[in-house]
Amino acid sequence: MTMELRVLRPDEWDRWYGQLELAFGGVPEAPEERELWQALTEYERSLGVWEGDTCVGTAGAFTFRLTVPGGAAVPTAGVTMVSVAPTHRRQGVLTSMMRRQLDDVRAWGEPLAVLTASEPAIYGRFGYGCATRQLRAEIDTERVRLSLPPGTDDVALRLAAPADVSAECEAVYARLVPERPGMLARRPGWERLPLLDPPGEREGASPLRCVLAERDGEAVGYALYATKPEWRASVPDGTVQLRDIGALDPAAYGALWRYLFSLDLMSTLTVVDRPVDDTWQYLVSDVRRCGTRVRDGLYVRLVELGAALEARTYQAPVDVVLEVEDAFCPWNAGRWRLSGDAKGAVCSRTRDTPDLALSVRELGAAYLGGESLASLAAAGRVRELRRGALAEASAAFGSAVAPWLPHGF
Structure with missing residues (x-):
């Protein structure tokens, strides 16, 4: 047929x-x-x-x-x-x-298309590059201690049904979105996604729970989690499963982590899909007992190269000519001059001599600032054609905080 x-x-x-x-x-x-x-x-x-x-x-x-x-x-x-x-x-x-x-x-x-890949090998040929990483951890809360920031004791915590405080959690989330590359502004309807909790998929864990962090009656943080009670030789050995956490300041963040560490009958805290620079790593006493590991996250594809590179700012001044290969979207292929700094950028077609040669896949990987052009060059995926251009561009494309995708889609 x-x-x-x-x-x-x-x-x-x-x-x-x-x-x-x-x-x-x-x-x-x-x-x-x-x-x-x-x-x-x-x-x-x-x-x-x-x-x-x-x-x-x-x-x-x-x-x-x-x-x-x-x-x-x-x-x-x-x-x-x-x-x-x-x-x-x-x-x-x-x-x-x-x-x-x-x-x-x-x-x-x-100007951009993004995806999460069930099989990472598939999408490179269509120009998608891995632009964020996800941190996972399995923390031994019986042995690991927290060093908490000043003001933690001034934060009040309140348990609530997740659906009852969804608006408060979404307000915190919305304030965090502009602060980290890779985050998604949630349109109406998407507030339901963090609350999804099918009973058949809990595998012995509790229903989803929410603890809200408040200061002067205003929500300044939240954590969505479940608990899975277990006993080994009559000793409690349960697990706290952290699903989502967000906070507007260090004290609120510290108060939420102290709460998660101190739940009765629990000895392990599992953390999934967090930024690779997540703050809790700098609060714990022994990161070796946190079982950290990293996996790929969001894949980025520049659909309109010029518009995409102009949409972001750059950590350091940059003026570089890129020779770009893009067989699948040939309108992106060719030479582009990128000039920019922390205030903005201009990217336009040029006939000038190229400084760097790379494919659109490498530009996608570096776009959010999480993958270094210098590291990609060390793997042979970016070629420096003008001495010094690689260091200049690599520094400019960086980000002060690691990019992160907060949830799948």
């Missing part, structure tokens, strides 16, 4: 999403999870490949605003729900969806 690539219709969603579930192992999601993703689906930005009435490929794009170095919130396509039926692999289905999607993103006027 002939395959047809087209925009998703609302009455096709169940079959479309069923194909996605099949591609990701075939285990149906919990009804409340499925309902949330259906509510968040943007049909006009979602694609399906159909063979007759059978969906054999899926891809979507959420409307996001992504914080970039300098604090600007840049219109960004959040690529999501990508799958190909096992019967139709290596037949060009994925490439056709990526081609159509990036053309659409460009037409929408969004």
Whole structure:
């Protein structure tokens, strides 16, 4: 049969999403999870490949605003729900969806596309580079102690049902978004995502809980967590599972971590998907007993190279000519002069002699300031053509804080 690539219709969603579930192992999601993703689906930005009435490929794009170095919130396509039926692999289905999607993103006027990769090897050929890392930890709270910042004792803590204080948590989150590259401004409806807690996926843990940090009656921080009680030889050995935490100042942050460390009958605190420079690492007495590890996070693709590089600021003055390779989006290929500093930037086409040569994938990796152009050059992925240009550009592209994606999509 002939395959047809087209925009998703609302009455096709169940079959479309069923194909996605099949591609990701075939285990149906919990009804409340499925309902949330259906509510968040943007049909006009979602694609399906159909063979007759059978969906054999899926891809979507959420409307996001992504914080970039300098604090600007840049219109960004959040690529999501990508799958190909096992019967139709290596037949060009994925490439056709990526081609159509990036053309659409460009037409929408969004200079960036981002995604999280189930298999990192897939997306490099479409120009996506790994731009953030995620920190995970398993902290032995019986042996590790905290050194808390001044003012911690002045912060009041209040337990509440997560849904009852969602607005307060979202207000804290919104104030944090401009401060760190990689964070996403949450549109209406997305406040439901942190509250998602299907009972069938708890694996013996408690329902989701929230502790709110307050000062003078105002919320200044929150932590969403669950507890999983366990006993070993009649000794309590439970685990606190931290799902999300945010605070507006060091004291509020310290108060929340002290609370998580001190829960009765718990001896381990698990931390997932935090910034690699997360503050708790500088509060603990023994980081070796925290079992830290790092994995890839957000992948960035520059769709309109000039607009993307102009949207952010630069830590140090930079004036560099980039020779860019981009076979999948050829409108980006060629020479670009980037001139900028902490106040802004200009990036335009040029015929001047290039200073650095790289692909759009490396620019995506370095874009949020988390991956160094110098490190990429050491791996042979960036070539210095003018002596000193690499150090200049690498310093300029950096970020004072590590970029971080706060949640998946």
